[in-house]
Amino acid sequence: MAPFPLTLSKPLLYVVLLILGFGFGFALETSGFNYAPNLAAQFYFKDTRVLKVMFTAIIVAMVLVFLAVETFVLDYSLIWVPPTYLWPGILGGLIMGVGFIIGGYCPGTSMVAAVTGKIDGIFFVLGGIAGCITFSETERFFHYFYNDSYYGRLTLMDVFHLPIGVVVLLVLFMAFFMFWISEKLEQRFGGKDPAQESRLRYAVALVILLAGVGVLLIGDPTPERGWAHIAPQKQPLLENRSVYIHPGEVLKYIDDDTVAVELIDVRDDAAYNLFHLYWAKHVPLARIDTIVPTLAKNPYADSTLVVVMSNDETLATEAWKHLVGGNVPNVYIMDGGLNHWLEVFGEEDGLEPLPGPFADEELHFRIPQAKGDGFAASQPWWHHYKDVLQFTPKVKLQRKKAPTGGGCG
Amino acid sequence: MKGEQAHREARGWFNRPTKPYTYPYWGGILLGIVLFLAFLIPGTGLGASGALAAVGAFIVDIIAPGHVDRTPILAHLAGGHKNPFSSWLIPLVIGMIIGGFVSGVIGGRAKWETTRGPRISDKTRWVLAFVGGFIFVYGARMARGCTSGQALTGGAVLSAGSWAIMMAIFAGAYALAYFLRNVWN
Numbered sequence A: 001m002a003p004f005p006l007t008l009s010k011p012l013l014y015v016v017l018l019i020l021g022f023g024f025g026f027a028l029e030t031s032g033f034n035y036a037p038n039l040a041a042q043f044y045f046k047d048t049r050v051l052k053v054m055f056t057a058i059i060v061a062m063v064l065v066f067l068a069v070e071t072f073v074l075d076y077s078l079i080w081v082p083p084t085y086l087w088p089g090i091l092g093g094l095i096m097g098v099g100f101i102i103g104g105y106c107p108g109t110s111m112v113a114a115v116t117g118k119i120d121g122i123f124f125v126l127g128g129i130a131g132c133i134t135f136s137e138t139e140r141f142f143h144y145f146y147n148d149s150y151y152g153r154l155t156l157m158d159v160f161h162l163p164i165g166v167v168v169l170l171v172l173f174m175a176f177f178m179f180w181i182s183e184k185l186e187q188r189f190g191g192k193d194p195a196q197e198s199r200l201r202y203a204v205a206l207v208i209l210l211a212g213v214g215v216l217l218i219g220d221p222t223p224e225r226g227w228a229h230i231a232p233q234k235q236p237l238l239e240n241r242s243v244y245i246h247p248g249e250v251l252k253y254i255d256d257d258t259v260a261v262e263l264i265d266v267r268d269d270a271a272y273n274l275f276h277l278y279w280a281k282h283v284p285l286a287r288i289d290t291i292v293p294t295l296a297k298n299p300y301a302d303s304t305l306v307v308v309m310s311n312d313e314t315l316a317t318e319a320w321k322h323l324v325g326g327n328v329p330n331v332y333i334m335d336g337g338l339n340h341w342l343e344v345f346g347e348e349d350g351l352e353p354l355p356g357p358f359a360d361e362e363l364h365f366r367i368p369q370a371k372g373d374g375f376a377a378s379q380p381w382w383h384h385y386k387d388v389l390q391f392t393p394k395v396k397l398q399r400k401k402a403p404t405g406g407g408c409g
Numbered sequence B: 001m002k003g004e005q006a007h008r009e010a011r012g013w014f015n016r017p018t019k020p021y022t023y024p025y026w027g028g029i030l031l032g033i034v035l036f037l038a039f040l041i042p043g044t045g046l047g048a049s050g051a052l053a054a055v056g057a058f059i060v061d062i063i064a065p066g067h068v069d070r071t072p073i074l075a076h077l078a079g080g081h082k083n084p085f086s087s088w089l090i091p092l093v094i095g096m097i098i099g100g101f102v103s104g105v106i107g108g109r110a111k112w113e114t115t116r117g118p119r120i121s122d123k124t125r126w127v128l129a130f131v132g133g134f135i136f137v138y139g140a141r142m143a144r145g146c147t148s149g150q151a152l153t154g155g156a157v158l159s160a161g162s163w164a165i166m167m168a169i170f171a172g173a174y175a176l177a178y179f180l181r182n183v184w185n
Helices: A010-030 A038-046 A048-071 A086-103 A106-115 A119-146 A156-160 A164-189 A200-218 A223-239 A247-255 A267-275 A283-299 A316-325 A337-345 B002-010 B024-040 B051-061 B063-068 B072-078 B087-106 B122-142 B145-154 B162-183
Strands: A148-153 A260-265 A279-283 A303-308 A331-334
Touching: A010 A106, A010 B024, A038 A048, A038 A086, A038 B162, A048 A200, A048 B024, A048 B087, A048 B145, A086 A267, A086 A279, A086 A331, A086 B122, A086 B145, A086 B162, A106 A119, A106 B024, A106 B051, A106 B087, A148 B002, A156 A164, A156 B072, A156 B145, A156 B162, A223 A283, A223 A316, A223 A331, A223 B072, A247 A260, A247 A303, A247 A337, A267 A279, A267 B087, A267 B145, A283 A316, A303 A337, A303 B002, A303 B122, B024 B145, B051 B063, B051 B072, B051 B087, B051 B122, B063 B072, B063 B145, B122 B162, B145 B162
Parallel strands: A260 A279, A260 A303, A303 A331
Antiparallel strands: none
């Protein structure tokens, strides 16, 4: 698993945040954000440092974050991505823009301004606290609007169905274009001398662009690449069979109300229609990657057991690698597959065992009629079996690191 | 003139020559690296307006604790025995204030003054700053984050909603800029 972000406990976490905050405040002050006319000048095209500093920071952080994500250094599912509430966000943004041009600061910059002695910064902070309290008191009048148009963790990659590298490059091109326009506008409206600009900025832009191309070339952290990355650590789990669980253990967890079970049947349509478990979700192996994001983001992953199954173990093991490579916690494979399941629970249906030898992933029983989940063995009752079945329990539900709550709202 | 000189010297380290602000792109790179580290190490990104929300909730909690418990947004911050300052944002913002102060002192830019356009008085500027702060943070609460928590943080990790908010902030400010041109120019 990706080593970052770190799970830090309280005193150390606070020290780290204090240091990061120091860098944040230092960067804001040294960029001139504690001087309101500098900020307001953006909106008259006289000095566009607001846009330059903000977008430089965004593209630098973006390129570094996604390089780290794609090389499995940083786990994207564990970092704070502000959830999308579209319309309250847009209306709130417009209101913020109005406050920005009237007040000349934003919350962060006003605090830095206040601490460097700008009296107007102090007034902005006081106004901000009053605005906060007022919001809390008036939210009840638009409570539904405030919680409406919720899309959860929605990224630009999801919206445009593009790989990370493409979105990153598009953002870079947009940023460079805006920098170019801004410099032209500054020369026109702010009377800036183009000779004063640093030549070095072209070199830096080139480095950032090359890093963006790197993001494109490395490619998304797909489950397949994820598996290749963690195979050395996880392959032993397959070899010592600690992730192959007995059908009896699967049934035990199905009966256990404190644990949610996701049973994923990865066989093809024909095999699934012939016979499957009542609780199974049908996801053929070819489409297994489509369910990885949902399972990886499941907020109840701590108490969710994921079991993949096929007639034998080959297809299920392949699916297991995708899920594990895609960072889904608590994934197990049905030991011996559905053949084993039918051996254990098939008695009541009186299914006729077929003579061997069998090819891999071939069913060992004759199913006279494709009844899907209409067999007794499709939903056996745990209490019939709990005293007679012998198996070694292997499931250990792992706690997944939860993303640290970010966001200033 | 001489007295004023002595007075300025008495102010010790606030008497440094005023250095110009850093070249914007270099400042942006510094900010970008800090932002990246805020994702890499704690995974949180940056934020600011939430600290003002904590202060607001703290004030209301002193005056009317029962009211805090009955108001969903405030209860979330300071309901029951919850300390509004237990948020991860508080150490971050304390660090931010220190960092801003240190940078200001080093650059000789930490001094008592009112920053404003040339055509308005200090008092007008104070009123506008208060009103602007009120409006801005009201909007920041509605959008669940400000220029730091949404535009910077969400922008860098490509959150769709944060990009919409960022565009809206610029749109709102540009839309009104013409009418306030005498305030700033």
